[in-house]
Amino acid sequence: MGTDANGLSPGLRVLRQDDWDTWYDTLLRGFGGVPEAAEERELWRALTEIDRSLGIWDGDECVGTAGAFSFRLTVPGGASLPVAGVTMVSVAATHRRRGLLTSMMRRQLDDVRAWGEPLAVLTASEPAIYGRFGYGNATLSLTAEIDTTRVGLSVPDGTDDVRVRYAVPADVLDVCEALYARLVPARPGMLARRPGWERLGVLDPESERAGASPLQCVLAEREGETVGYARFRVKPEWELSGSNGTVAVEDVVALDPAADAALWRFLFGIDLTSKVTVRGRPVDDAWLYLVSDQRRCHPRLRDSLYVRLVEVGAALEARTYQAPVDVVFEVEDAFCPWNAGRWRLSGDTKGASCERTADAADVALTVRELGAAYLGGVSLAALAAAGRVREIRPGALAEASLGFGSAVPPWLPHGF
Numbered sequence: 069m070g071t072d073a074n075g076l077s078p079g080l081r082v083l084r085q086d087d088w089d090t091w092y093d094t095l096l097r098g099f100g101g102v103p104e105a106a107e108e109r110e111l112w113r114a115l116t117e118i119d120r121s122l123g124i125w126d127g128d129e130c131v132g133t134a135g136a137f138s139f140r141l142t143v144p145g146g147a148s149l150p151v152a153g154v155t156m157v158s159v160a161a162t163h164r165r166r167g168l169l170t171s172m173m174r175r176q177l178d179d180v181r182a183w184g185e186p187l188a189v190l191t192a193s194e195p196a197i198y199g200r201f202g203y204g205n206a207t208l209s210l211t212a213e214i215d216t217t218r219v220g221l222s223v224p225d226g227t228d229d230v231r232v233r234y235a236v237p238a239d240v241l242d243v244c245e246a247l248y249a250r251l252v253p254a255r256p257g258m259l260a261r262r263p264g265w266e267r268l269g270v271l272d273p274e275s276e277r278a279g280a281s282p283l284q285c286v287l288a289e290r291e292g293e294t295v296g297y298a299r300f301r302v303k304p305e306w307e308l309s310g311s312n313g314t315v316a317v318e319d320v321v322a323l324d325p326a327a328d329a330a331l332w333r334f335l336f337g338i339d340l341t342s343k344v345t346v347r348g349r350p351v352d353d354a355w356l357y358l359v360s361d362q363r364r365c366h367p368r369l370r371d372s373l374y375v376r377l378v379e380v381g382a383a384l385e386a387r388t389y390q391a392p393v394d395v396v397f398e399v400e401d402a403f404c405p406w407n408a409g410r411w412r413l414s415g416d417t418k419g420a421s422c423e424r425t426a427d428a429a430d431v432a433l434t435v436r437e438l439g440a441a442y443l444g445g446v447s448l449a450a451l452a453a454a455g456r457v458r459e460i461r462p463g464a465l466a467e468a469s470l471g472f473g474s475a476v477p478p479w480l481p482h483g484f
């Protein structure tokens with residue numbers, strides 16, 4: 069079983085409701101085959117958008133899976149764009165490397181285009197997979213292991229006005245979700261969560277705990293108003309010399325610097341712990357600028373959200389540019405050839421137009437570099453320094469690079 073002359077697999081079709089269990093078992097097996105708790109499985113069943121999901125069938129057997137959530141993504145300038153959140157991709161190990169993934173990507177990007185969504189986005193199990201389909205890594209996330217016996221925090225004025233109190237995570241879900249929603253427009257890369265998605269944050273499966281406590285939650289309050297929350301686990305550890313526990317931070321959401329500092333001060337100060345671990349945080353997380361010693365926080369970066377411009381013109385028009393840009397891009401796009409060719413982008417902080425042009429090109433690149441630079445977190449100049457973007461008109465690269473930047477680094481707060 070392989071693919072036809074159009075690159076499509078004969079067994080490829082949109083999912084039907086009855087397919088879900090078989091399809092999902094194929095997906096789980098693709099990721100190692102460890103079963104999920106019933107509650108987790110039921111949540112994913114509820115979140116799956118059946119008519120936007122694909123399966124490949126070899127006879128009765130499901131051998132390929134892929135989905136595309138209908139998300140809204142914040143882009144530079146604050147607009148919220150409809151995007152396809154590509155997910156649940158797998159091919160059975162018995163059928164690997166025969167073009168089945170390529171076939172699903174072909175069908176999916178054609179569908180996303182037909183749905184009128186200018187971008188597809190994903191997080192990759194392995195970074196090497198998706199560049200060939202035009203996805204570029206657009207955001208980085210920060211991971212750190214903070215030695216809280218050595219690293220102190222200096223907090224801003226007003227921190228003492230914030231009260232931190234424990235709450236049961238599931239009981240305060242609505243309050244927390246409303247706080248999260250207030251942050252979404254302020255940072256490129258953030259996803260507006262559809263109803264149901266908030267439950268993922270408190271699912272708390274045993275498999276995620278790695279010997280730590282169930283999920284704990286605190287609210288930050290000021291004058292009776294909730295201004296932030298943190299979710300975390302504590303892993304106690306006892307050694308001959310004493311306690312050496314870890315606070316594993318899952319989420320910190322705060323509306324202002326004092327609320328944020330109050331939450332981090334709480335997390336750094338939990339008794340019987342000597343380490344705070346954070347993962348998937350924004351690269352400009354405020355605690356980085358409050359700590360006495362960044363080095364002992366062992367910060368590390370990781371690729372996070374991959375962006376694919378499905379419609380170059382519509383995508384580039386949908387964001388704004390932090391400095392005036394008037395540049396002709398020569399775009400290469402082998403997988404979605406409707407994007408290939410020259411596009412004139414003219415824009416500034418108020419808006420942009422992006423149209424096909426016969427004018428000479430100023431900057432040449434592939435759609436993958438455009439995807440990487442799209443949210444303002446990866447500079448076109450840096451990609452040019454790596455030989456991945458080519459300046460044709462002197463000065464055009466600096467102009468485009470400055471315009472594409474974002475004052476706030478993009479961040480994807482959670483996987484999907």
Ligand SMILES: CC(=O)SCCNC(=O)CCNC(=O)[C@H](O)C(C)(C)COP(=O)(O)OP(=O)(O)OC[C@H]1O[C@@H](n2cnc3c(N)ncnc32)[C@H](O)[C@@H]1OP(=O)(O)O
Nearest residue numbers: 098155156157158159164165166167168169170190193196
């Ligand atoms: C958004 C998400 O859901 S990410 C999750 C992705 N899924 C997984 O990682 C689960 C485990 N892996 C799998 O299920 C499969 O190996 C997949 C889906 C990654 C690949 O499926 P396949 O059907 O084997 O891919 P396909 O045959 O279409 O390969 C296309 C090309 O990608 C390459 N490729 C495929 N998988 C990988 C990989 N993991 N790393 C590097 N290259 C890869 C192939 O070598 C091939 O290259 P070529 O065109 O130069 O020959």
